[in-house]
Amino acid sequence: DAKTTQPNSMESNEEEPVHLPCNHSTISGTDYIHWYRQLPSQGPEYVIHGLTSNVNNRMASLAIAEDRKSSTLILHRATLRDAAVYYCILRDVSSGTYKYIFGTGTRLKVLA
Amino acid sequence: DTGVSQNPRHKITKRGQNVTFRCDPISEHNRLYWYRQTLGQGPEFLTYFQNEAQLEKSRLLSDRFSAERPKGSFSTLEIQRTEQGDSAMYLCASSLTGAQAQPQHFGDGTRLSIL
Numbered sequence: 303d304a305k306t307t308q309p310n311s312m313e314s315n316e317e318e319p320v321h322l323p324c325n326h327s328t329i330s331g332t333d334y335i336h337w338y339r340q341l342p343s344q345g346p347e348y349v350i351h352g353l354t355s356n357v358n359n360r361m362a363s364l365a366i367a368e369d370r371k372s373s374t375l376i377l378h379r380a381t382l383r384d385a386a387v388y389y390c391i392l393r394d395v396s397s398g399t400y401k402y403i404f405g406t407g408t409r410l411k412v413l414a
Numbered sequence: 415d416t417g418v419s420q421n422p423r424h425k426i427t428k429r430g431q432n433v434t435f436r437c438d439p440i441s442e443h444n445r446l447y448w449y450r451q452t453l454g455q456g457p458e459f460l461t462y463f464q465n466e467a468q469l470e471k472s473r474l475l476s477d478r479f480s481a482e483r484p485k486g487s488f489s490t491l492e493i494q495r496t497e498q499g500d501s502a503m504y505l506c507a508s509s510l511t512g513a514q515a516q517p518q519h520f521g522d523g524t525r526l527s528i529l
Contacts (some may be wrong), residue, residue, distance in 0.1 A: 344523075
């Protein structure tokens, strides 16, 4: 099973950038890296995804290492609404289908 | 914009009873997924459908669990003879078909509590 490793928790001050790391040393060549976040009492929310190149959207940026064995989700200016659990996930290559395997994620705390 | 809808939001039942949850995906999405999430853990994959075909079931899904997606639209997840360990949040997600880059859109889940 494709697996990711993330720190259990991180803290950031409001309006400062946040860099959330993820290690995925077993990634296959065609696996996309997806990031989701989950606020309390809600389902996960899609944030961003990428394959090889760095990606930007209105929510965040994704920086992918050249060897693709790690990636970093970047929130440029953290707000209190960004406090959530952030998940870095890969497609499960062993099954050949499209299920995702979530880890325990990183709980981000934003300090006012 | 209508997202993924799950009903009921909360279900409390006694051990041994049967329960059924419903998921209405985003209308043009032909893939539908079920996950289970316990406190402090990430979602665990249970099963997924492409249109009406159930293409994969997790080993976590015992014989007491069954899922259907008639006509490739809404889906139901039934748990028979519920046990204490079934208490969890049950999440549904949907996505478009295509390359694995298609993001999954999640509902807000059904929280099941077994007394």
